[in-house]
Amino acid sequence: MIGLVDCESFYCSCERAFRPDLKSTPIVVLSNNDHWIIALNSEAKNLGLKRGVRFKEALPIINKNGVVFFSSNYTLYSDISWRVMETLRDLSPRVEVYSIDEAFIDLSGFRNLAAYGENIRSTIKKQTLIPTTVGIAPTKALAKTAQRLAKKGKGVLLLETQKDISEALELTPVEDIWGIGRAYADKLETAGIKTAAEFIKIPEWIVKKEMTSVGWRLQRELKGIPMADLKLEADPRKGIISARQFRSPVKELSILYEAISYYAELAVEKLRIQKCTTNSVAVSLESSGSEGRNGRNASIEIAPTDYLPDIISAARLLLKKLYFSGFEYWRTTIFLFGIEPVTGKQMNFFDGDNRKKVDLSAKVDEINSKLGQHTVHPCGSEFRDDWAMRRAYLSPCYTTRIEDFPIAEW
Amino acid sequence: MVLLKYKRTQRTTGFGSPAEAYTDNDIDWNRLLLPKPHAMYFFSVRGSEYDEFNINDKDLAIVDCSLVPEIGDLVILAEDGEFRIGDYTGSEPEIIGVVSRLVRLLRKP
Numbered sequence: 001m002i003g004l005v006d007c008e009s010f011y012c013s014c015e016r017a018f019r020p021d022l023k024s025t026p027i028v029v030l031s032n033n034d035h036w037i038i039a040l041n042s043e044a045k046n047l048g049l050k051r052g053v054r055f056k057e058a059l060p061i062i063n064k065n066g067v068v069f070f071s072s073n074y075t076l077y078s079d080i081s082w083r084v085m086e087t088l089r090d091l092s093p094r095v096e097v098y099s100i101d102e103a104f105i106d107l108s109g110f111r112n113l114a115a116y117g118e119n120i121r122s123t124i125k126k127q128t129l130i131p132t133t134v135g136i137a138p139t140k141a142l143a144k145t146a147q148r149l150a151k152k153g154k155g156v157l158l159l160e161t162q163k164d165i166s167e168a169l170e171l172t173p174v175e176d177i178w179g180i181g182r183a184y185a186d187k188l189e190t191a192g193i194k195t196a197a198e199f200i201k202i203p204e205w206i207v208k209k210e211m212t213s214v215g216w217r218l219q220r221e222l223k224g225i226p227m228a229d230l231k232l233e234a235d236p237r238k239g240i241i242s243a244r245q246f247r248s249p250v251k252e253l254s255i256l257y258e259a260i261s262y263y264a265e266l267a268v269e270k271l272r273i274q275k276c277t278t279n280s281v282a283v284s285l286e287s288s289g290s291e292g293r294n295g296r297n298a299s300i301e302i303a304p305t306d307y308l309p310d311i312i313s314a315a316r317l318l319l320k321k322l323y324f325s326g327f328e329y330w331r332t333t334i335f336l337f338g339i340e341p342v343t344g345k346q347m348n349f350f351d352g353d354n355r356k357k358v359d360l361s362a363k364v365d366e367i368n369s370k371l372g373q374h375t376v377h378p379c380g381s382e383f384r385d386d387w388a389m390r391r392a393y394l395s396p397c398y399t400t401r402i403e404d405f406p407i408a409e410w
Numbered sequence: 411m412v413l414l415k416y417k418r419t420q421r422t423t424g425f426g427s428p429a430e431a432y433t434d435n436d437i438d439w440n441r442l443l444l445p446k447p448h449a450m451y452f453f454s455v456r457g458s459e460y461d462e463f464n465i466n467d468k469d470l471a472i473v474d475c476s477l478v479p480e481i482g483d484l485v486i487l488a489e490d491g492e493f494r495i496g497d498y499t500g501s502e503p504e505i506i507g508v509v510s511r512l513v514r515l516l517r518k519p
Contacts, residue, residue: 021491086448
């Protein structure tokens with residue numbers, strides 16, 4: 001069985017975690033430079049506010065209803081995301097981080113799954129202060145379906161029997177099927193297919209013909225047949241995450257550099273497919289020893305970019321900060337935040353030419369390894385100081401800056 | 411979270427030290443202060459006088475949210491929209507976590 005754990009309104013929940021005075025307050029989080037709303041909690045949604053609305057235009061509703069607004073604090077979000085994922089790793093031997101605020105966990109062999117789902121939820125709430133919903137089912141697509149329904153219900157939903165699954169599919173409109181996309185949802189609705197239950201009844205050959213093999217895989221997963229190669233892209237607007245566990249422990253910084261460069265490349269590939277830039281990079285590094293696992297993370301802000309060498313040099317800088325010699329490392333993760341569409345102003349010499357880009361960074365690495373760090377580094381990288389985001393409503397970095405630690409009164 | 415990096419200073423004598431292979435024995439303060447970093451947080455204490463726990467104004471409380479509070483523990487709790495630090499009596503509605511370590515700066519910066 002597979003579990004999907006999803007953080008509720010993640011950015012807003014992070015903002016609320018250290019503000020006990022905002023318990024049932026509507027909250028919105030603003031994009032880079034405070035331009036538009038990028039995240040909102042259910043209380044804010046209930047007021048008619050929506051993602052993508054310009055902050056200025058939303059101000060009348062915000063002021064009238066006492067909505068609390070924040071500039072995006074990626075340092076805080078990456079630290080909390082890391083905490084959520086680490087907590088999940090305490091709870092399951094296999095965790096597949098799917099996005100900044102969602103992960104699949106392997107629950108095969110676990111008993112009493114409904115109770116375990118509750119346990120996952122309460123442990124994450126206790127240790128990270130973030131509310132989650134949990135769906136548990138035989139496949140990933142069904143686990144996501146269960147989690148969607150759990151959101152409206154008790155927070156945890158287990159689909160164990162064929163009857164549970166059929167009922168869940170009846171309750172899922174085609175547009176809510178995970179990864180189906182607007183275009184296919186419209187097509188299905190036009191053909192009179194309204195629910196996931198109806199979708200799985202379509203003969204496979206028709207699905208394959210009309211919706212390619214992606215649709216076919218999805219259909220099989222909804223029927224309860226796990227598809228190992230199921231590929232579904234997470235919504236990149238929230239952030240991109242790329243992590244791998246090493247096959248054997250790594251001790252040398254140079255190998256970690258190589259690893260993080262590779263994961264950065266994967267993350268930037270996603271970024272470029274979406275034609276977006278990032279302005280905040282975080283890295284986490286996990287060691288293990290006789291006293292158990294131990295993880296650390298750090299983040300940095302950079303000028304908005306989709307340029308791989310910039311992102312790699314930021315990631316390496318962070319890695320260097322996190323690394324100490326003498327430890328065995330098992331995993332490193334890169335997070336990209338502050339994802340926004342590429343603007344006209346963006347300089348992009350290597351756009352659409354991946355090969356050249358990779359060649360260049362390889363050359364840079366080669367020169368640096370021969371002649372020393374930072375002999376050559378991409379210009380306009382994180383060392384540029386003429387760039388600053390306007391973030392008038394930034395919250396404190398409660399968990400990572402000494403000056404910003406929350407206050408407890410005696 | 412990166413808390414501390416403690417490393418013994420390496421002498422540059424021009425010769426490789428025979429002790430180099432044993433540098434793994436360096437004290438890792440992270441493990442002492444933050445044994446479970448993903449479940450631990452810092453709070454800055456504000457208060458006036460000494461109290462029975464011997465806590466001072468501006469002490470740093472290291473809070474372990476993975477622990478289950480027991481009567482007599484020092485805990486962080488949320489009350490009336492604020493965080494408070496106090497002893498656990500079992501009747502507090504919202505406990506954030508157990509204060510498992512305390513950092514005191516004897517000379518304030």
